[in-house]
Every structure is written in C-alpha cells, then in structure tokens.
Amino acid sequence: MKRLLAVLLSIVLAVSFAACSKPATDETTLAPEESTSATVDGESGTEGETESQPDDTATQTEAVAEPVTNENGDVLIVMPSSFYDEGVEPSAEITDEMKEHGVKDAYVNEQGTLTYVVGAESYEGLKAYMYDQVGEALSQYPQRQTFVKNVACSADFSVINLQVDREGYEETMGNFAIVWEAGLYGQMYQIFAGVPEESLNVNVILTDVDTGEAIEKAHYPSNQN
Numbered sequence: 001m002k003r004l005l006a007v008l009l010s011i012v013l014a015v016s017f018a019a020c021s022k023p024a025t026d027e028t029t030l031a032p033e034e035s036t037s038a039t040v041d042g043e044s045g046t047e048g049e050t051e052s053q054p055d056d057t058a059t060q061t062e063a064v065a066e067p068v069t070n071e072n073g074d075v076l077i078v079m080p081s082s083f084y085d086e087g088v089e090p091s092a093e094i095t096d097e098m099k100e101h102g103v104k105d106a107y108v109n110e111q112g113t114l115t116y117v118v119g120a121e122s123y124e125g126l127k128a129y130m131y132d133q134v135g136e137a138l139s140q141y142p143q144r145q146t147f148v149k150n151v152a153c154s155a156d157f158s159v160i161n162l163q164v165d166r167e168g169y170e171e172t173m174g175n176f177a178i179v180w181e182a183g184l185y186g187q188m189y190q191i192f193a194g195v196p197e198e199s200l201n202v203n204v205i206l207t208d209v210d211t212g213e214a215i216e217k218a219h220y221p222s223n224q225n
Contacts, residue, residue: 150209201219
C-alpha cells in the first residue's frame with residue numbers, strides 16, 4: 001500500500017505543480033467550499049456538524065492549520081515519511097514549475113520526511129492553488145467513474161462525500177481505490193495548508209445518491225500500511 005501511495009503522491013505533486021491548470025468544466029458536482037448533507041449511521045445532517053462519525057476514531061472537525069516557519073520566515077511544508085517506502089524515496093529535486101509557485105528549496109530529513117521551503121510571500125497563493133487543484137481533481141470523479149454522481153466537500157477537505165449509484169459502485173471491481181485516492185487528495189491539501197502529520201484528518205463517505213444512506217466510510221490517515 002505504501003508503494004501505491006508514493007506513486008500516487010508523485011502524480012499528485014506533478015499535476016499540482018504543472019504550469020497550467022485544467023479549464024473549468026460544467027459539472028453537477030459541488031465546489032469544495034460548499035457544505036453537503038449526508039446520512040451517516042442512519043442520521044442526516046450537515047457534514048462538519050453532524051454528531052455521527054465516519055468511524056469510531058474519526059472526527060469531522062476542521063483540521064487545525066498552523067504553518068511552521070524557519071528563521072527567515074519561510075514556510076516549511078513537510079511531507080510525511082508514510083508517503084514513501086524503500087521503492088519510492090522522497091526527492092529533493094525542485095522543478096521550474098515548483099519555483100514559479102514559490103518553492104525555494106527542498107531537503108530530505110533523517111526521519112524520511114521531505115521538506116519544501118516556500119517563500120512567505122508566495123505561501124498563500126500556493127495554498128490557494130493546491131486547494132483549486134484538489135477540488136478540480138475530485139470534481140472529475142463523475143467523468144472518471146460512471147457510478148459517481150456527485151462530489152461535495154467541507155472547506156478543509158476533512159469530509160469528502162462521494163454520492164454514488166449503489167448498484168454501479170458495488171459491481172465495479174477495484175471500487176475501493178477511489179475512496180483511498182480521495183483520502184490522499186484530502187491529506188495533500190491539508191499538508192500544504194500547514195496541518196501537521198499527527199493532525200491530518202480526512203473522512204471519506206460514500207453515500208447512496210438515491211437514499212442518502214452511507215455505503216462505506218473511511219478515515220485517513222489510517223494505520224494500515
């Protein structure tokens with residue numbers, strides 16, 4: 001699983017630091033900043049406020065983001081070591097696209113984490129860009145998977161609600177991968193928003209588009225490797 005995570009991470013970073021973003025499309029999906037209602041464990045409510053949780057360990061409160069800075073005031077974005085394994089090691093290479101978005105330096109730490117150094121004057125722009133990229137990636141799900149009918153997220157991606165055609169979802173092989181991938185996208189944004197590894201909090205909920213009932217719930221990061 002770690003190897004798959006690292007490969008997908010490299011893809012996400014490559015897309016996120018691309019020079020041009022994809023053009024907006026006319027979709028029925030909700031924008032990430034809009035709230036959504038879902039039925040969880042038989043109770044309905046607004047995500048981020050509902051008392052029902054995706055699982056016993058998950059919370060739907062917003063992740064606390066407090067970016068760490070160095071002595072020069074630059075923002076330090078730390079990619080967790082859990083995103084990598086011996087097959088795909090973190091790379092301190094900085095591309096021209098990264099530099100254009102304010103990344104000044106990168107280095108691998110002894111713990112296996114990777115730190116990006118972002119100029120303070122560029123950080124808010126980079127965070128907003130990552131927000132748009134993650135939202136855009138999630139909004140493409142109905143085009144990528146016909147069983148996904150709508151996507152709605154909380155403002156910090158701590159809750160990602162994939163509204164699906166239940167029959168189509170259950171008949172599709174490898175359908176679990178879309179849940180895991182959505183969890184990675186949410187974690188990626190939170191990391192760039194300054195949420196420390198120990199506070200990452202992403203809850204992916206699949207709901208039946210017709211009934212609003214929860215089909216599957218997952219909390220990330222998980223303890224599974």
